[in-house]
Amino acid sequence: xxxxxxxxxALYAGLIYLFIFLPVVVLVLFSFQDGSLPVPPxxxxxxxxxxxxxxxxxxxxxxxxxxxxxxxxxxxACVLGFLAAYAFARYTLPAxxxxxxxxxAPMTVSTLIIGLGLLSILNITGLRLSLVTVGIGxxxxxxxxxxxxxxxxxxxxxxxxxxxxxxxGARDWQVMLLVTAPMLLPSxxxxxxxxxxxxxxxxxxxxLLSRFDVTLPVEIWSMLRSGLDPKTxxxxxxxxxxxxxxLVVMEFTVFRKTGKSS
Amino acid sequence: MAATALERxxxxxxxxxxxxxxxxxxxxxxxxxxxxxxxxxWTRQGREIVATWTLDNYIxxxxxxxxxxxxxxxxxxTATVTIISILLAYPLAWxxxxxxxxxxxxxxxxxxxxPFWTSYVVRSYSWLLVLSKGGVVNQALLWLGVIAEPLExxxxxxxxxxxxxxxxxxxxxxxxxxxxxxxxxNYRRAAADLGANAFQTFWFVVLPLTLPGIxxxxxxxxxxxxxxxxxxxxxxxxxELVLPQVIMLQLGRRADxxxxxxxxxxxxVVVTLAYIACARWLKMERT
Numbered sequence: 378x379x380x381x382x383x384x385x386x387a388l389y390a391g392l393i394y395l396f397i398f399l400p401v402v403v404l405v406l407f408s409f410q411d412g413s414l415p416v417p418p419x420x421x422x423x424x425x426x427x428x429x430x431x432x433x434x435x436x437x438x439x440x441x442x443x444x445x446x447x448x449x450x451x452x453x454a455c456v457l458g459f460l461a462a463y464a465f466a467r468y469t470l471p472a473x474x475x476x477x478x479x480x481x482a483p484m485t486v487s488t489l490i491i492g493l494g495l496l497s498i499l500n501i502t503g504l505r506l507s508l509v510t511v512g513i514g515x516x517x518x519x520x521x522x523x524x525x526x527x528x529x530x531x532x533x534x535x536x537x538x539x540x541x542x543x544x545x546g547a548r549d550w551q552v553m554l555l556v557t558a559p560m561l562l563p564s565x566x567x568x569x570x571x572x573x574x575x576x577x578x579x580x581x582x583x584x585l586l587s588r589f590d591v592t593l594p595v596e597i598w599s600m601l602r603s604g605l606d607p608k609t610x611x612x613x614x615x616x617x618x619x620x621x622x623x624l625v626v627m628e629f630t631v632f633r634k635t636g637k638s639s
Numbered sequence: 640m641a642a643t644a645l646e647r648x649x650x651x652x653x654x655x656x657x658x659x660x661x662x663x664x665x666x667x668x669x670x671x672x673x674x675x676x677x678x679x680x681w682t683r684q685g686r687e688i689v690a691t692w693t694l695d696n697y698i699x700x701x702x703x704x705x706x707x708x709x710x711x712x713x714x715x716x717t718a719t720v721t722i723i724s725i726l727l728a729y730p731l732a733w734x735x736x737x738x739x740x741x742x743x744x745x746x747x748x749x750x751x752x753x754p755f756w757t758s759y760v761v762r763s764y765s766w767l768l769v770l771s772k773g774g775v776v777n778q779a780l781l782w783l784g785v786i787a788e789p790l791e792x793x794x795x796x797x798x799x800x801x802x803x804x805x806x807x808x809x810x811x812x813x814x815x816x817x818x819x820x821x822x823x824x825n826y827r828r829a830a831a832d833l834g835a836n837a838f839q840t841f842w843f844v845v846l847p848l849t850l851p852g853i854x855x856x857x858x859x860x861x862x863x864x865x866x867x868x869x870x871x872x873x874x875x876x877x878x879e880l881v882l883p884q885v886i887m888l889q890l891g892r893r894a895d896x897x898x899x900x901x902x903x904x905x906x907x908v909v910v911t912l913a914y915i916a917c918a919r920w921l922k923m924e925r926t
Contacts, residue, residue, distance in 0.1 A: 386734045393731045394750065397809060400765035401754045403775050407768065416773040461660035468653030480660055483668045487866030487910065489883055490903045494671030497678055497896060517667045520660060549652065578758050580869055585890075594760045601764060601873065605771065613761035620756040 401617065408610035415607045426611035436612060439596035443577055446508055446592055450515035451523075451572035455565060457516070458523030463553060466531035467539075477528075484521035491517055492585040499586070506588040514582040519572040526571070530564035531557075563631050570627040574620060679900035686894045696901035709885035710905065716796065716871070716881060717864045720803040721857050727804065728811035729853070735812070736819040748816060752809040763873035766802045767793055770874070794876030802874045803864055810863075811856040818852025819845075854920030861913050866906065882906055 407415035411423040430436050461480060465473055483491055495514050499506065535557065542556045558565065580594040587595060593616065600609050679697075681690050700706045735747045754762065769775050770792035777789040792798055826848065830840040868883040875881070880888070882902060889899035914921070 383738065386738050389730055390734045393727060393808065396727075397751060397754055397805065399775070400762065400769050400805065401757060403768050404757075404761065404765040414773070415768055416771065417775055417778045457660040457663055460656045464653045464656035468649060468656075470650075470653050470657060476657065476661060479669070480664055483664065485910075485914070486668075486672070487862070487883075487906065489866055489868060489886065490672070490675070490907060491668065493886075493890075493899060493903055494675040495667060497675050497900070498671040500896075501674075513667055516663060520663060524660060574756065580759055594758060597758070597760050597764075601760070605768060609761075609764060610768070613758065613764060616758045616761055617756070620758065621753075624756055 404610050404617070405614045408607060408614045410607045410610070413607065415605050415610045426607045427615075429608050430612045430615065433608075436593075436596055439591055439593045440615075442508055442590055443593040446512050446515060446583075447573045447576040450512040450576050451519060451569050453512075454516045454519040454523045454572050455527075455569050458520055458568060459527050459558070459561075459565060461524050462528035462531055463557065466528060467536070477524075480524050481521040483517050484525075488518060488579065488581050492582040495582070496585050506586055508587065508590050508592075510586040511583045511592060514586050515572075515576040515579060518579065518582065519575060522575070523568040523572060526564050526568040527561060530561055535560050567627065567631045570623055570631065574623050577620065577623070675900045676904060678897050679904050681897045683895060683897050688896055696898050697905075699898065700901060700905055705880075706885060706902065709880055709882040709902075710909070712879050713865050713882040714909075716799055716803070717861055719800055720807060720864050721860045723800070723804050724807035724811050724860055725853060725857060728808045728856070729815055731808070732812045732815035732819055736816055744820075748813070751812050755806070755809045759869055760873075762806065763802050763870050766798070766805065766874055770798055770801065793874055795878065796875065798874035798876070799871045799881075802870045803867075806870075807856075807860045807864065810859060811853075814856035814859070815849060815852045818849045822848055851920045854917050858913065858917040858921060862910050865909065 406419065408426055409422040409424070410419060410426070411421035464470065465477055470476060492514060495510070495517070499510060504510065538560065539552050539556055542552045547556070578594065579592075580598065583592040584595050584598065591599075593612075597609065597612060597616075600606065600612070677690075678688060680692050680694065681688055682693055682695060683689060731751065735744055735751065739747045757765070767774075771777070772789040772791075774792075776792060777786075780786045781789065792801070822845065826844050827840055830844045835843065865881075866883060867881075868887055871881045871884055872887075875884075883906070886899050886902045886906070889895040889902065
């Protein structure tokens with residue numbers, strides 16, 4: 378009986394893992410397809426679709442744009458989030474609950490609505506759509522996350538260390554930069570890398586708020602109009618690899634450190 | 640009680656730190672959102688937005704079938720996806736928490752959510768590869784002789800639901816596992832001592848205790864699913880549109896910003912109602 382249920386459990390888990398991995402495996406496998414259709418039968422293996430994407434100027438520009446927007450918007454979101462978290466954790470502000478609610482509010486609203494709102498405002502201000510407007514939108518999306526993560530890790534036990542630094546003559550900015558920030562580094566990094574992965578992957582705001590220079594998801598989106606294409610498989614596999622790289626970096630820099638300190 | 644000079648200086652500093660984030664959220668979220676809410680009560684002439692107050696857009700939502708049907712289709716798909724995802728994810732989370740040896744659990748969980756990190760657009764495209772007429776599933780079934788004709792698995796609701804379920808099974812496995820692993824084994828020991836069999840223990844003890852994990856995951860599923868444009872657009876075909884697709888259609892071909900704004904607010908009201916319905920469990924998570 379026990380034996381049977383173990384077998385059933387293994388079978389069930391195996392089937393679900395198959396379901397979860399099926400699209401990824403098919404995507405990567407047929408990115409090597411020696412033929413123009415990424416569906417069975419697999420005619421043979423070739424790297425020519427990877428050559429095609431790496432020599433595609435538009436695609437590579439979009440990849441660069443995506444990295445640029447992800448890194449800069451995440452850095453801005455982290456700095457703003459850190460400053461605000463410091464203010465709310467270390468000082469008493471009037472209506473602090475309400476103000477904190479305002480900062481995390483965008484998290485509760487669908488990105489479609491954030492994008493539409495920004496688009497309607499940009500339309501009347503006459504500001505042109507560009508990577509900058511996409512970046513502004515991504516900061517709106519990621520700031521609540523960065524604020525929440527960093528604020529949650531600002532416990533009372535760090536206050537005494539900050540006080541000691543002040544007693545020893547450190548100025549406010551020195552306390553913040555040389556004492557508080559290093560103590561909170563794991564959560565700041567976690568916030569940063571999570572933001573990077575979200576921004577890197579974000580479609581709807583990037584689609585609504587960009588025009589000529591676009592990010593990678595938007596460029597891939599326009600490739601989809603030509604239907605199934607091994608080239609799309611190749612760039613999709615590269616995107617997956619880069620996302621996994623972000624995760625591995627996060628796992629090693631963030632979780633290792635928190636693991637050690639606790 | 641007069642504040643001392645020191646207190647005033649401290650308060651100024653606090654505002655200086657908090658202000659950048661507050662201003663950013665105010666200028667790029669609150670103001671745009673308020674403006675969009677206003678637009679939803681305006682109208683348009685040609686491509687121009689005209690600031691005359693009217694309820695026409697909201698009336699159109701209830702009266703015109705293609706708008707209202709968008710919400711109905713969205714709700715049907717979201718409900719189907721949420722239920723199927725919970726039913727598939729719960730046993731997996733349970734197996735990882737109960738049957739996988741402790742030192743392998745983290746690995747099993749990371750593997751279960753790895754494709755979570757594939758790009759959003761690419762993930763739907765990958766399912767198109769799998770589900771299309773010449774795709775892997777149809778080819779395999781044809782080859783095995785299970786079917787004689789390729790099944791219609793994409794460009795319809797089936798495609799959308801499969802694409803969504805894939806994503807949310809991973810999400811729900813995570814939230815339910817997190818809940819299961821926190822349960823003290825004492826609950827189960829107590830139930831067994833009191834004479835409950837395995838099924839009774841699960842149904843009357845474990846399941847109710849993991850309800851918060853299920854509800855948190857279900858709420859996230861609901862919110863992310865009903866607001867998504869990509870998955871139905873790539874996998875769903877054009878026969879029935881979900882609400883976000885209807886919204887995007889107003890922007891593109893018809894340039895009807897007021898109608899798009901009104902539909903977005905309808906979407907937001909639906910999400911808010913879902914939050915109120917789940918609030919009890921979402922709060923429990925925090926304590």
